[in-house]
Amino acid sequence: MNHFILILIGFLVATPIANATETDSVTVPNTMAERVKACTICHGDEDRAGRDAYYPRIAGKPQGYLFNQLLNFRDGRRYYQPMAILLENMSDEYLLEIAHYFSSLKLPYPPPEHINLQPEEIKLAEQLVFSGDPERELPACSACHGDNLMGVEPFIPGLLGLSRVYIAAQLGSWRNGGVMRGQTPDCMSEIAKQLASDETNAITKWLAVQPASGNPNPVTALAPELAHRCHSIVQENGAAK
Amino acid sequence: MKYLFFISIASRQKAGALFFSCILLMLLTMRLMAADTVIENPDLSVLEQQQTLGAYLTRVGNCMGCHTAKGGQEFAGGRRLSTSFGIFVTPNITPDEETGIGHWNQEDFWQALHSGKSRDGRLLYPAFPYTEYTKVTRQDANAIFAYLQSLPAVSQFNPPSEIHFPYNFKPLLSIWRTLYFKEGIYEPDEGKDEEWNRGAYLVQGLGHCNACHTTRNLLGASEGDTLTGGQIMGVNWYAPSLTSHLEAGAGDRTIEELAELLTTGISERAVASGPMATIVGQSLQHLTPEDIRAMAVYLKSLGENHTNDSNGTSFSVTTGSLLKQLKQGGQLYEQYCQECHGATGEGVPGIYPPLANNRSVVMDSPLNTIRSVLNGGYPPTTAGNPRPYGMPPFQQILRDNEVALVVSYIRNSWGNNAGLVTAIDVGRSKGGDH
Structure with a gap:
């Protein structure tokens, strides 16, 4: 009996000590935010320019768009080695959950950039952004990316709230064979190749100075012929998953 | 029939002994097969049963891993494997008549897997690990072939391999084979039990663990003892020794812990990263618990045989400038690492691996630790x-x-004791897949 009491006292004394050491150790929240720390170190609350690359904001972008990009990076269709290494051994299911997590975040957009645009640049940009150029079969940006240019659910990203550097880099990649290699039809590649450098420049600057507000449009906002033209993005990937 | 043929050419006395050893061999092979837990379903035809077994064994050998290009059609080849001898482009092994192996028969397949020769008799480069696959039994090879032939045929021509001079001079290959290739199926060790032998069969054969976990000489051949670890050819990762207790030798691990690591990619003390994460994701997680256990039993026994290695790079920090470096590393650790890995490198079991007393952190080669810091990564899902x-x-x-400082700090804190890392080491650790 005495032994029993001693053991009991021992327990009572030992328990607080054990607790004290536990509080010193790392506690890991069972959340997606904790699981995606490997993503948010670069893709933080805001766009972030690193030493070697520019990391766009991913919070609040359409889920289908994010999911497609994750698959494209993992499977080598969109090439950026740091992303490829991170995603190499991740399942479709988990990537979908990650895409859902980021698309559901509602973080404030960064303020627009301050860039001087000449009046003729503004005119040229607005013409292309909202009307395109029917003679060259260039669709308006707004025809696919939404009237407010904030994207179309679930697969088309918004164009506002991005930095000029990033938009220019993406248009440049599309022009040089496509951000997505070997994907046909590659509608953005076709468009970017037709744009003259002054046009690209004007659009890039103009987009970067617009304030971002509002949400992505519903998919019904998309004209059927454009949905068809870009069906590899709009339909196939979405339907397959 | 084969056995009868052999007997007819042998003398009578020898025939008796030969017959006896053939029966013994058959029994042993049956024992190897008996450990297969692919359940026999009476509703399936013999061919279907063979294909089911083949599908499983194809996972064990992770044929798909190499014979599928990134994002490409499964088994249609086209993956580029860079080695110091050039770039090997893997072939299409779907049953397409023109671009795959649709026109192959069982014998052709056996010749490739067991003898490293293509259908037309050409010698195959050992980038295809027939040096390991040769240990696979005929029954298992036939099952794999039956499964591959049941896949949808994919018409896909792949570009030729780009092998550097002089390695593209084929006669060299036959010399290489004479020196380094020992043909023959796995011979069970009579002194060990069935489970150990099954594990050895899987690790040495289809699992082809030695394709990575070995030091290769200038001619790309595995050097000395097997599974003793080495830099993976063409991949900027170090595959640790599976025998040394200073690296990934598992002599002091429990079977359960090893099995958990191999199946889930993570255990209390360890995590599979880099190419090993891929192997767990693509292959090992699909193995039956019995086969994983058998592999764990065998791997543990390898570790138990090599407990007397000494750490050749014992290192102690004595000078003031080194202490200052480690202090700087400690500050970086506190800023970037401590939140997950803890103030004393204790980690969080099963989530964030401990760094204190972690052999993959303190082993001689700092490559994997540096790469983990540079590239991060997820364990396989x-x-x-x-x-x-x-x-x-x-x-x-x-x-x-800064990476050098923090890795040096991690390798020399909380009881860890290993060589310092320089910025040059960090620069060398960049590039490469995974």
Whole structure:
């Protein structure tokens, strides 16, 4: 009996000590935010320019768009080695959950950039952004990316709230064979190749100075012929998953 | 029939002994097969049963891993394997008549897997690990072939391999084979039990663990003892020794712990990263618990045989400038690493691996630790760990000298004792897949 009491006292004394050491150790929240720390170190609350690359904001972008990009990076269709290494051994299911997590975040957009645009640049940009150029079969940006240019659910990203550097880099990649290699039809590649450098420049600057507000449009906002033209993005990937 | 043929050419006395050894061999082979837990379903035809077994064994051998290009059609080849001898482009092994192996028969397949020769008699380069696959039994090879032939045929021509001079001079290959290739199926060790032998059969044969976990000489051949670890050819990762207790030798691990690591990609003390994460994700997580256990039993026994290695790079910090470096590393650790790995490198079991007393952190080669800091990574998503936590990449944030400082600190704190790392080591650790 005495032994029993001693053991009991021992327990009572030992328990607080054990607790004290536990509080010193790392506690890991069972959340997606904790699981995606490997993503948010670069893709933080805001766009972030690193030493070697520019990391766009991913919070609040359409889920289908994010999911497609994750698959494209993992499977080598969109090439950026740091992303490829991170995603190499991740399942479709988990990537979908990650895409859902980021698309559901509602973080404030960064303020627009301050860039001087000449009046003729503004005119040229607005013409292309909202009307395109029917003679060259260039669709308006707004025809696919939404009237407010904030994207179309679930697969088309918004164009506002991005930095000029990033938009220019993406248009440049599309022009040089496509951000997505070997994907046909590659509608953005076709468009970017037709744009003259002054046009690209004007659009890039103009987009970067617009304030971002509002949400992505519903998919019904998309004209059927454009949905068809870009069906590899709009339909196939979405339907397959 | 084969056995009868052999007997007819042997003398009578020898025939008796030969017959006896053939029966023994058959029994042993049956024992190897008996450990297969692919359940026999009476509703399936013999061919279907063979294909089911073949599908499983194809997973064990991870044929798909190499014979599928990134994002490409499964088994249609086209994956580029860079080695110091050039780039090997893997062939299409779907049953397409023109571009795959649709016109092959069982014998052709056996010749490739067992003898390293193509259908037309051409010698195959050992980038195809027939040096290991040769240990696979004929029954298992036939089952794999039956499964591959049941796949949808994919018409896909792949570009030729780009092998450098002089390695593209084929007669060299036959010399290489004479020196380094020992043909023959796995011979069970009579002194060990069935489970151990099954594990050895899988690890040495289809699992082809030695394709990575070995030091290769200038001619690309595995050097000395098998599974003693080495830099993986063409991949900027170090595959640790599976025999040394200073590296990934598992002599002091429990079977359960090893099985958990191999199946889920993570255990209390360890995590599969780099190419090993891929192997767990693509292959090992699909193995039956019995086969994983058998592999664990065998791997543990390898570790138990090599307990007397000494750490050749014992290192102690004595001078003031070194202490200052480690202090700087400690500050970086506190800023970037401590939140997950803890103030004393204790980690969080099953989530964030401990760094204190972690052999993959303190082993001679710092390559894997440096790469983990540079590139981060996620353990594979597996049935046992479907939503893993990840390690952020720090290449974008830390400079090479800072990575060197923090890795040096980790390798020399909380009882860890290993060589310091320089910015040059960090620079060398960049590039490469995974």
